[in-house]
Amino acid sequence: MTKEKFTSISLQEEMQRSYLEYAMSVIIGRALPDARDGLKPVQRRILFAMHELGLTPDRPFRKCARVVGDVLGKYHPHGDQAVYEALVRLVQDFSTKYPTLDGHGNFGSVDNDPPAAMRYTETRLAPIAHECFLQEIGSETVSYSNNFDGSQQEPDILPAQLPFLLLNGSSGIAVGMATNIPPHNLGEIVDGLIALINDKEISDLRLSKIILGPDFPTGGELICNSAMNEVYLQGRGSVTVRGVIKNEEINLGKGRHKKNALIISELPYQISKAGWIEKLAELVNLGKIDGISDIRDESDRDGMRVVIELKKDSNSEIVVSNLFKKTALQSNFGAIFLALVDGKPIQLTLRKYLNYFLEFREETIRKRTKYFLRIASEKFEILEGFSIATKNIKDIIEVIQNSENATEAKSILIVKLSLSEKQADAVLSMPLKKLTTLERKQIEIDMKELLEKKKYLNNLLNNRRLLLDTLIEELKSLKKKFNVKRKTKILKDINQEKEIDTINNQILEDLINKETKISVDNRFYFKKIIYNNYKKILDHENKFIDNKNVQKFICRIDKSLKIIGITSSGKIIQIDWKSNITSEFKMDKKVLGNIDPKEIINFHYLDSKLKNYLCILSSDGRFKKVLFDEDMIKSNRIFSITKLKNSTSIIDSFILNKQQQLVILTSIGRLFKFDLSDKNLNPSTKQSLGLLLVNLLPTEQIVSCCKSKDKEILYLVSKKGKFFKLKIDDIYNSYNSKLGYVNEKMQLKDDHFITVLSSNQYIDIETNKNKSARLNLNKLDNNSGKNMLKIDFLNLEKDEYLDNCYRLEKYIN
Template sequence: MDKKNFTSISLQEEMQRSYLEYAMSVIVGRALPDARDGLKPVQRRILFAMYELGLTPDKPFRKCARVVGDVLGKYHPHGDQAVYDALVRLVQDFSTKYPTLDGHGNFGSVDNDPPAAMRYTETRLASIAHKGFLEEIGSETVSFSNNFDGSQTEPDVLPAQLPFLLLNGSSGIAVGMATNIPPHNLGEIVDSLVALVKNNDISNKKLSKIIQGPDFPTGGELIHSAAIEELYETGKGSLTIRGVINMEEVNLGKGKHKKNALIITELPYQISKAGWIEKLAELVNSGKIHGISDIRDESDRDGMRIVIELKKDSNSELVISNLYKKTTLQTNFGAIFLALIKGKPVQLSLKKYLNFFLEFREETIRKRTFYFLKNTLEKLEILEGLSKATKNIKKVVAIIEESENSVEAKSKLIKNFFLSEKQASSVLDMPLRKLTNLEKNQIDNEIINLEEKKSYFQKLLNERELLLELLIEELLILKKKYNVKRKTKVIKNINQNKELENLNNQILEEFINKKTKLCIDNRLYLKKMILGNYKKSFEVVNKFIDNKNIQKFICNIEKNIKLIGITNTGKVFNIDWESNVNNDYKLDNKILGNIHPSEIINFHSIKKEIKNYLCILNSDGRFKKVLFDEDMIKSNRSFTITKLKNNLKTIDSFISNKNKDLIILTSIGRIFRFNLSNKILTPTSKQSQGLILAKLLPSETIVSCCPFDNGENIFLISRQGKIFCINSNEIYYSNEYSLGYLNEKTQLKNDCFFKIVTSNHYLDIETNKNKSARLDLNKLNFKPNKSKFLIDFLNLDKDEYLENCFRLENFID
């Protein structure tokens, strides 16, 4: 081929141009609604095709397949399923606030069931669509354009009498943008339009008082917040909506006890009922929601009714809170008011859109009035000609008789009676009945009526105030005819965080009254244990127990306690137990972050209302006592409590809030005793290195420390399971004897010490062979004031040794 026939173009420019054309085609031709009538092209074409088919509200229903065929053949050359899906949505009363089509047959359900095929279903225009969209389409109110093949014309926009963009809402995803407009209540929207016509300077705040918020077809509850005002002011915002729950006592049948149940009568907009029930059942079966014994759907044609039976001792408020928190019974509706204005996508505020619609409506009324005036003038012209002719009928008849043909007669009539061509033609076409007195009087009366109409229409076009009065009057008529009571209840003065906090406090009070314990086991599961179960669990002492029952930490559930963990790297991390107080859960990566479970050495509970000191002991014998201040209590992040160098590690920790003594144990059994008072062991900052309390021998290591009261028994546990008992009165203070205390009877061969415990503790132990035991050291019958060790009790194998020892507070006494 001749190269002269080709033109070189830039690939980048061509791709850019093609993509922009595609994007604009999707934006304008498919995804976004027009701000004037609130319709997308496919919806507009469906309504217009049905209007042309004569499917008005007073006519019989017609098969949807016929409607879809007309829309495809004449206006919308796309897939038939896309057109049918759009038609179905216009019928569904749970998808559309004010359905624009009436339907016969199965058009789907709130359970997300699909509609029947289009050959089975029937439809026609709904009254609000015929009145609100199409009544004025024949009055030259809107422009028409050629369809895709030029064989038909279709309206560019429908002459909407109501702002359907807000009434029915709209959602669509275009290229690089999306719209999601919630539906609203007709009465509120009309009232706001009337208020805006009367005072165009009305503020957004006053408008938002008239329009309480979106009104969804499925009802539900809308949490009133600043987000609603933000949405109406900026055109973008996130609204919190939730379903409606009622408490009932359900009678399960004769001879059976009544049960408390939660009855859900409304779900949030666009939430599938069947899908929600299935998801809830999964959460209940997986143990993520507690307190539910049965779920069933008792919905019928009278409305939705989902019954959630509660267990006997379950807290209904807690179950409701979990339903809101863990299911889509409470969800956020991300709204954005994006629509086409003059073919361009624009994000609209509430006032901006209402003003735009009023401008469109005013222009439509002007066009309609001009059309009526034109028709009135045409009729008036013809009737005036007929009036002249009837008054001079003999002369008219003579002129017609003398004329050779109608053309001559017409020209003579024009010349003799000063008629226009239209008037002369109407005189020639006038039937003889017009000559009766009755007809003559009727012509005169019609002329008077038309003169009045002409005067009214001219006045309407010339006086804007009169036109606006008519606009308001028409809006109020439509409101009276089509307004329905608001379905979505707006809940004001609700602070969701406060609600949750109050609920958590209530649950916390219940746990405190039941003397519930908070436990962390060796698998890092944080659980609750009521006092009865706790007592039963700790009745099994000085015996081997199941490894699953080993506890690392136990404390009473109280108000104002903070739970923290300490790592061997010197870090402190927070455990938010209060917000999840009702649920058992594992301390996983989401909670621990980059902290490995093997790094955790201890957990502590801190009472917020008293002064607490966090005491830590490092492997080099350094000891730190740091005041746990308000900043540390408020902090939810992990922080470093001590900086460690040269592969040093934090060995042990405890919380000191009383005047006690400190005892430190080394691997060879040396014991260092110090008074914990601030005079002896001065508190330090997080940045300090700490005080060296124990100077270690070359092969000696620090193994454990704990606080104790004077006179308490101290227990030393070795790796091979030997347990020694020493009365604390025997141990002298190390600030007087710097080498510490060492007893001949506690000497070990081929063994080393592992843990030090006081008589106020239980001890949960694990061996390297997964044997586990719980010890109550006070019941081991040690002789007072004499050192002793036990070997036979644990009966460890030759290659078996203690791998973990956990000190547990005694909360039974």
């Protein structure tokens, strides 16, 4: 081919042009509804094609395949499945608030079951579609355009008599934009339109009292709050919808005890019942929702009924709270009021849309009135000609007899009787029966009626108030015919945060009464331990345990309880245990604010009734105690509690709220004892480095610290599993001996110490061979009266050593 046949173009400009054309095609031709009739092009074409086929509500059903074929062949050159899916949605009463099509056959279910193939299902127009969409289409109310191949004409818009964009809602995703409009109640919308007609300056508050909120076809409960008002005032926002749930005592059969159960009778809009039940069963099996013994679906033709049987001792309010919180039983509907206005996508507020629809409806009535006035004028003109003819019938007969043809007769009549061409044609074709006395009288009556009609229609066009009154009467008539009772219940004055707090407090009271403990295990799972199970943990002391039961932290639940974690870098993390108290969860980076849980060296609980000092010991021998004040307790952010020098890290920490002794242990067994009173160790700020208490020898390291009371026993643990005990009173004060205390009976060879703890604690240990044990230090026997303790069951292999050692305070009460 020669070069002259090619044209050079800019790739960037061509891509930009092509993409914009594609985007506009999707926005206008497929995805977004028109604000006037609330329909997308495919929906409009389905309704018009069925109107052309004559599938009115009084006619028999016709196969959906026939309808889809007509739509594809005449108006919508896309896939047949896309057209059929749109048709199915117009039939489904659980998807569409006011279905515009009647269906016969399987059109799917709320369980997300697919509809039958189009060759098996049948359809026809529903009464509301026939009257409110298509009744005025023959009255020259809308414009027409050529179809895709120019062989047919299709309407650009349907003359909708109701604002179906709000009544049935709409959802669609275009290029760079989306719409998601919830359905509403017909009666409320009509009342809102009438109120707006009567008072154009009606306040938004008054309008919100008329239009209460979305009304979903599946019912449910709508939480009325400021967010819903924002949706109507801004055209975008989120509304919260709940399923309907009630308590019921069910009888399982003769000889069996009655059980408490929760009955779900309604689900939020667009939630699959089968999918929801499956998800709930999965959460129950994973232990994320407690208190449920069985779930079954007893739904039938009379309505939805999902039965959730509760365990004997379960709290129904806690279960309901979990269902709302962890399943789609409570979900948010993200509303975006985006629609095409004059071919452009516009985000509309409720007031703007209602005003726009009223303008469209007013214009439609004017077009309809002009059409009726023209028809009435044409009829009156013909009748007027008949009236003149009956009065001059002899002259007309004479003219016709003397004329060579109809054309000559017509021209003579026009001149002689002052008739118009239409009147002359009508007179020439007038049947003889019109000459009877009755017919002559009927012509006079009809002319009188037409004259009155013309006068009324002219008044309607010239008097806007009369036109608006007509519009109001039509709206009232449609409301009377098609309005249904609101399905979605409005819940006002619902404070969700307060509601959650109340339920959480009830849960908390219940757990406190059951003496429940909170624990964090070695896999960083946050769990609740009921008192009976906690007693079982204690029964496993001084023996090997399952590696999954190794505990890093245990404390009892209290209303004023605060739990924090401290990392090796000196950061404090608040653990939000109250919002997760109903289930177990794993602490990961999401829960801990992108902090690796392995960085946490200790968890602590704070008693808000007391002054809590966080005491921390760093690897360079520096120690500090910081008052955990109200600001720190209330803060939900991660913050640093100390400054650290390069390559320095936090080794150990504890909470101090009484006057006690501090004991520091090094790897070679040196012990340092200090009085923790403010006289000797003053509290410091978060910005300080701390006080240097220990000067380390070469290769020596700080390994642990603890708090202890006078006359208490201390326990020292080595890496190779050796345990020593020592009275704290035997250790002299380090203010007098800066080199610390060393006991000759606790010397180690090829080993080093890893922790020190007081006698009110027990430990869970893990070895590098994945063996785990729980030790109650107070119950360990002395080895021949020496300081070393005898542990018969703990026989470590040559290459085995203690990998982790977790200290736990004993809360038996």
